[in-house]
C-alpha cells in the first residue's frame with residue numbers, strides 16, 4: 001500500500017460516509033422514497049474491497065451506494081438514482097437497491113437477500129468459459145449465508161473451480177436478528193470451509209481489507225478456484241430508514257464506534273504514511289464538495305418521462321398494470 005492509494009481510500013471513505021448522511025437527510029425531507037439502507041460504519045470494507053478488486057465483475061447487496069461510488073460510478077449518478085431521477089445510474093428505474101452499471105462491471109444491488117450470489121456464480125462460469133482472467137467478486141451479508149442459494153453456490157463454484165471471490169460482510173445482524181440466533185456460530189466462513197479456502201479479516205481496518213481482498217483476487221485469477229473472505233464490521237445506523245435499531249444497546253454501539261474505520265485510517269495516514277493535517281483537510285473538503293455537487297445535481301435533474309413507464313419490462317400494457 002502506498003501513500004497515494006491510502007489517501008484515495010480515505011477520500012472515498014469520507015465521501016461515502018458524508019454521501020450516506022446526505023441521503024439520510026434527503027430521505028427525511030421526502031426527496032428519496034422507498035427503501036434506503038445506509039452503509040455508515042462499514043466504509044472500510046466497501047471502499048477497500050472495491051479498490052483491491054478493480055478489474056473483475058462485482059455483484060453486491062442492496063447496501064451498495066458506497067461500493068458503487070468506490071467502483072468509479074459518479075456520486076452524482078448514484079444520488080440521482082436515489083432521488084429517482086432520469087440521470088441516475090439506472091435511469092431512475094432502480095432506486096437505492098438497484099444501482100447497476102455494466103460499464104463499471106457493477107451489477108447491483110439486489111433486493112433479494114443472497115439473490116446476487118447465484119448470479120455471480122453464473123457470471124464466474126461465463127468468465128471461465130470465455131477464458132478471461134479478472135474473475136468475479138460477490139459481496140453479501142451474514143444473513144444471506146443462511147439461504148439455500150448460498151450453499152448451492154458454494155457447491156457448484158467449488159466443483160467447477162470457478163474464479164469467484166465470496167466476500168461476506170458480517171455485521172452480525174440481519175435486520176434485528178443477531179446472527180448467532182439463526183446460525184450455530186458467529187463466523188460464517190465455517191460454512192464455506194469444506195468447499196474452499198477461507199480467510200477472516202477485521203472489516204473496520206481498511207488496509208487489512210485491501211490486502212485480504214487483493215490476495216484473494218490474485219488467487220482466483222491464478223485459477224485456484226473460489227475463495228471465501230469474511231470481514232467483521234459494524235453498521236452504525238438501523239437496518240434501513242424504517243428501523244430505529246432498538247435491539248442494540250448503547251454499550252454495544254459505543255464499543256463498535258470506538259473502532260471507527262475512518263478515524264483508524266486517518267491515524268494511519270498521519271502516523272505511518274507521513275500525511276499532515278492539511279492534506280487530511282484537503283481530502284475531506286474534496287469529498288464534501290463531491291457530495292454537495294451530487295445532491296445539487298440530483299435535485300435539479302428531471303424525473304423520468306411518463307411515456308417511459310413501460311420501458312424495460314416484460315409485460316407491455318398488461319391488464320394487471322395500472323396505466
Ligand SMILES: Cc1ncc(C[n+]2csc(CCOP(=O)(O)OP(=O)(O)O)c2C)c(N)n1
Pocket residue numbers: 061063111112113114140141142143144145171173174175239
Ligand atoms: C429472500 C429474502 N428474504 C428476506 C428478505 C427481507 N430482508 C431484507 S434485508 C434482510 C436482512 C439481511 O441481512 P444480511 O444479509 O446480514 O445483510 P445486512 O442488511 O446486514 O447488510 C432481510 C431478512 C429479503 N429481502 N429477501
Ligand SMILES: [Mg+2]
Pocket residue numbers: 141142143169170171172173174175
Ligand atoms: Mg448483516
